Amino acid sequence: MTTILILAVLVLVAIAIWQMTKIFELSQIKAVDSQIANDNDNKYNGYLLFVFLIFIYGITIFSFWKYGKMLLPEAASAHGAEYDSLMLVSMAIIFFVQTITQALLYYFGYKYRGVEGKKALFYADNDRLEFIWTIIPVIVLAGLILWGLYTWTNIMDINDDDDPIVVELYAQQFNWTARYAGADNVLGGANVRMIDIDKANILGVDESDTYGKDDIIVKELHLPVGRKVNFKMRSQDVLHSAYMPHFRAQMNCVPGMITQFSFTPTITTADMRNKPEIIEKVKRTNAMRAEKAAAGAENMDPWEFDYILLCNKICGKSHYNMQMKIIVEEEEEYNKWLAEQQTFSQSMVSVQ
Amino acid sequence: MSATAHAHIEDHVDDHGHHHKETFVTKYIFSQDHKMIAKQYLITGVLVMGFIGIAMSLLFRMQLAWPGESFAIFETLLGKWAPEGVMDADIYLSLVTIHGTIMVFFVLTAGLSGTFSNLLIPLQIGARDMASGFLNMVSYWLFFLSCVIMVSSLFVEAGPAAAGWTIYPPLSALPMAQSGSGLGMTLWLVAMAIFIASSLLGSLNYIVTVINLRTKGMSMTRLPLSIWAFFVTAIIGVVSFPVLLSAALLLIMDRSFGTSFFLSDIFIQGEVLHYQGGSPVLYEHLFWFLGHPEVYIVLLPALGITSEVMSTNARKPIFGYRAMIASIIAIAFLSTIVWGHHMFISGMNPFLGSVFTFTTLLIAIPSAVKAFNYITTLWKGNLQLNPAMLFSIGLVSTFITGGLTGIILGDSTLDINVHDTYFVVAHFHLVMGISALYGVFAGIYHWFPKMFEGKMLNKNLGYVHFWITAVCAYGVFFPMHFVGMAGVPRRYYENTAFPMFDELTDVQVLMTVFALIAGLAQLVFLGNFIYSMFYGKKGPQNPWKSNTLEWTTPQEHVHGNWPGAIPEVYRWAYDYSKTGDDGEYIIAGQDFIPQNTPIQDNEEEENH
Numbered sequence: 001m002t003t004i005l006i007l008a009v010l011v012l013v014a015i016a017i018w019q020m021t022k023i024f025e026l027s028q029i030k031a032v033d034s035q036i037a038n039d040n041d042n043k044y045n046g047y048l049l050f051v052f053l054i055f056i057y058g059i060t061i062f063s064f065w066k067y068g069k070m071l072l073p074e075a076a077s078a079h080g081a082e083y084d085s086l087m088l089v090s091m092a093i094i095f096f097v098q099t100i101t102q103a104l105l106y107y108f109g110y111k112y113r114g115v116e117g118k119k120a121l122f123y124a125d126n127d128r129l130e131f132i133w134t135i136i137p138v139i140v141l142a143g144l145i146l147w148g149l150y151t152w153t154n155i156m157d158i159n160d161d162d163d164p165i166v167v168e169l170y171a172q173q174f175n176w177t178a179r180y181a182g183a184d185n186v187l188g189g190a191n192v193r194m195i196d197i198d199k200a201n202i203l204g205v206d207e208s209d210t211y212g213k214d215d216i217i218v219k220e221l222h223l224p225v226g227r228k229v230n231f232k233m234r235s236q237d238v239l240h241s242a243y244m245p246h247f248r249a250q251m252n253c254v255p256g257m258i259t260q261f262s263f264t265p266t267i268t269t270a271d272m273r274n275k276p277e278i279i280e281k282v283k284r285t286n287a288m289r290a291e292k293a294a295a296g297a298e299n300m301d302p303w304e305f306d307y308i309l310l311c312n313k314i315c316g317k318s319h320y321n322m323q324m325k326i327i328v329e330e331e332e333e334y335n336k337w338l339a340e341q342q343t344f345s346q347s348m349v350s351v352q
Numbered sequence: 353m354s355a356t357a358h359a360h361i362e363d364h365v366d367d368h369g370h371h372h373k374e375t376f377v378t379k380y381i382f383s384q385d386h387k388m389i390a391k392q393y394l395i396t397g398v399l400v401m402g403f404i405g406i407a408m409s410l411l412f413r414m415q416l417a418w419p420g421e422s423f424a425i426f427e428t429l430l431g432k433w434a435p436e437g438v439m440d441a442d443i444y445l446s447l448v449t450i451h452g453t454i455m456v457f458f459v460l461t462a463g464l465s466g467t468f469s470n471l472l473i474p475l476q477i478g479a480r481d482m483a484s485g486f487l488n489m490v491s492y493w494l495f496f497l498s499c500v501i502m503v504s505s506l507f508v509e510a511g512p513a514a515a516g517w518t519i520y521p522p523l524s525a526l527p528m529a530q531s532g533s534g535l536g537m538t539l540w541l542v543a544m545a546i547f548i549a550s551s552l553l554g555s556l557n558y559i560v561t562v563i564n565l566r567t568k569g570m571s572m573t574r575l576p577l578s579i580w581a582f583f584v585t586a587i588i589g590v591v592s593f594p595v596l597l598s599a600a601l602l603l604i605m606d607r608s609f610g611t612s613f614f615l616s617d618i619f620i621q622g623e624v625l626h627y628q629g630g631s632p633v634l635y636e637h638l639f640w641f642l643g644h645p646e647v648y649i650v651l652l653p654a655l656g657i658t659s660e661v662m663s664t665n666a667r668k669p670i671f672g673y674r675a676m677i678a679s680i681i682a683i684a685f686l687s688t689i690v691w692g693h694h695m696f697i698s699g700m701n702p703f704l705g706s707v708f709t710f711t712t713l714l715i716a717i718p719s720a721v722k723a724f725n726y727i728t729t730l731w732k733g734n735l736q737l738n739p740a741m742l743f744s745i746g747l748v749s750t751f752i753t754g755g756l757t758g759i760i761l762g763d764s765t766l767d768i769n770v771h772d773t774y775f776v777v778a779h780f781h782l783v784m785g786i787s788a789l790y791g792v793f794a795g796i797y798h799w800f801p802k803m804f805e806g807k808m809l810n811k812n813l814g815y816v817h818f819w820i821t822a823v824c825a826y827g828v829f830f831p832m833h834f835v836g837m838a839g840v841p842r843r844y845y846e847n848t849a850f851p852m853f854d855e856l857t858d859v860q861v862l863m864t865v866f867a868l869i870a871g872l873a874q875l876v877f878l879g880n881f882i883y884s885m886f887y888g889k890k891g892p893q894n895p896w897k898s899n900t901l902e903w904t905t906p907q908e909h910v911h912g913n914w915p916g917a918i919p920e921v922y923r924w925a926y927d928y929s930k931t932g933d934d935g936e937y938i939i940a941g942q943d944f945i946p947q948n949t950p951i952q953d954n955e956e957e958e959n960h
Contacts, residue, residue: 008865008868008869012820012869012872012873015816015820016816016876019812019815019816022812034891035808035809035810035811035888035889035891035895036736036738036808036811036891036895036896037736037737037738037741037811041737041738041811041815042735042736042737045737045742045815046735046737048819049737049742049745052819052822052823055823055826056749056753056826059826059827059830059831060830063830063831063833063834067831067834067835067838067856067859068834070834070838070855070856070859071834071837071838072769072837072838072839083765083766083768083769086763086765086766087760087766090759090760090763090766091760093759094756094757094759094760097752097756098752098753098756101723101724101727101752102749102752102753104727105726105727105730105745105748105749105752106745106749108727108730108731108733109730109735109737109745112666112730112731112732112733112734112735113735113737114667114733114734114735114736114737115734118734119734119929119931119943120666120667120668120732120733120734120928120929120943121668121731121732121733121929122668122669122928122929122930122931123668123669123671123728123731123732124669124670124671124672124673124926125671125672125673125674126671126672129724129728130672130675130721130725133720133721133724134717134720134721137716137717137720137721138717141713141714141716141717141759144713144759144763145709145710145713145763148709148713148763148764148765148766149706149709149710149764149765151765152702152705152706152709152763152764152765153702153706155765155768156702156705172619173529173620191617192617192618192619192624193617193619193624195619195624197622204619233699236617236618236619236620237522237526237529237618237619237620238520238521238522238523238526238529238620239520239522239523239632241697241771241772243772243839243841245769245839246839248768248769249768249769250697250768250769250771251697251699252697252698252699254631254632254633254698254699255522255615255616255617255618255632256615256616256617256618256629256630256631256632257616257631257633257699259699281852281855284855285851285852285854285855288854288855288857289851289854299848303851303852303854305852308850308852310839310841310850311841312771312772312773312841313520313772314445314515314516314520314523314843315523316445316523316529316530317441317442317445317530317531318441319445319843319844319845320441320843320844320845320846320847320849321849323849323850
């Protein structure tokens, strides 16, 4: 890595020297050492503007070719598909506009580079042009706004239709805990003032609340595929953000209030692992990890794909490593797993 | 109002030169002259604070590219925060925080507005000085004090503020939540409170000056667009900065006096705190009520400078002058009602999110108009590609690239998955960071002769500076979008805890290499600046053949700007390459007509 850096610096120094000599040359030819651009400067910089346009296109193509495959895989949630289409269309519009406007900007910079004595066109106003490029963005944006708002309203409409599972995501520096609502599918009341470490009541669940007795507190999030999940987020200390990128889901966890998000997982972890793009990604990643392990790096065991919940709001020193594994599985597997977990009352009893 | 102001100025002219005896202290230190204050802002804000801010970014970019590796420079600069040369996670967050704070507030707000509003408002509107030279001086010295406090916070025992430049409570409110939330955060808040006072004094002065001290004939619709931009920027500052002050004061109360404005139900380090009933979301509202207009406080002056530089160097009038003014005003208005797009997933009511999506996407319209107008200004011009012009073209380019991704982020739906990822970092660095910096550079290259008595910056070093910076800016921030789209959150000390991000390390290396080269290119600029300040070659009085009034002043600075009477204005600022019916320039052999030139017989007056 450092070699790349050194090489880059060398290249830079070379460019600097080349430019220095150019400066020297130019000052030799012209008797007048003016710091105002002359025809020569206009010519070279005009060419460079054109080259720069190619550079912008180049880096765009390069990034897509090299990094395009590293983007998130297809959405693993029901609303995620809609999200992805909206993103695709918005991106297409953006790239279209970007390609055209950058081309015009730099091409004009190149084409109309100054020449001594040439006359510029006195062109101060054109109402029709102004109207056209006001109205086009208005129409395009109106479309995007409407589509976006429609999708947003659907995503944010958190209701109890379709028998959702209720899960609490509980954030603290620097880990996550999940609480399932249990057999009654109602979370017991909770508040940080009821946290009792001695009795292992780490989430401050109200011990007198009967709804809370059957709650299940776990450190790994299991979700059945095809079933809606209503998440209730809480934080005990600072702001955190529950970010589940594969599901196009994110919501801040705010101390003092309960925030919500809801989605339906559509692809099981096992199915996702078998997608060609994931297989490729895992292969690439494990090759890199093997290389690093061979070079003596620690914690470089081969990786297996998993959905993940990350913290995405700066929360302190170990913000960069606040995560929880998410496993999406078939309903039977999920039920089996859930049955193996202790309920809140059981875990309390086991402590006493 | 205006008449009395003029009368006052006339008086001033008569007795000019009699009652000002300058000593070293009144001339260079406690100066009340706007040109000197502009230079003070430039050197403190842009050069010194800019150097610190950019250097910090290079340090944490090295950590991102080569996580956990040992660098001698870390040990040298960070001392105990980099044991054996490996950067500590706390200081990483501090660097990110202070980099953001310095760049946004100290460099691009105070440095940019402070330098160019101070320099150009009196010179371009034809005034002898700011409305209140004394307040102007106080504004600078408050800014200086604020800089000193902010920089001193880097040296406190527990480290500087580290909660991100937005300092969201509770993280910023609780010293036990992170080490940077102790004395470092207190100093941050004190520095910012003083900064706001400084900014308000400055802004009020700019507003009053533009309204009252315009020379005869300088109607609002004859003002150069730079002045319009500075004027509107100052108004947004006056409207929104006080809200940040209230947020800072309430946070100080929560931190030091046990109130619960932003805090509630907190259990940390084994104990429940007494706070009850406050809401961090309230803080977010207050912060972003300034925070979003702040983006335009940073950007509008840069756009104003660009309008001026681009028109002059294209030898063409700016296209759509009135549309440009309308866009500035529309952007300014909309900027105060879009702050919620930073909070789509903060837990605020989703319906509010819908409203903010609507207003946010609306702001794309005046922005698009501006971009198209700049491009049309270049069309069929006779482009003088001076370094300032190149930076202006670069600004339009990054403004478009960065602005377009705003359409993604401003859409509440799409924001869900890219919120707080590197996508956001890439977006705002291009659209406000790099664009505004380009504006600063364009301004410095263009008005350096005005600031330093006719001396000019070396153009070839300027070209080297521009081209390396332009390539590197895209090199750093274009690939960064992909990192964000891969789901990598910002403000992560390292990404090694997630194997799914392993393959993105290569991208980080690429970005860091570009960033380091860009950093070196700024040294070329710094060297050029310092050298030219002392040994630069003097150019002509009006080197860029510009129409605006500042070029009618003598190169040597005089108190009161014009030795004689203030020039009268007869036309707008953009009569470049204007021709009469015969197709020849109005003034034979000269493709520009300064604003103080009366309307000639052979020309029609445009309706301005």
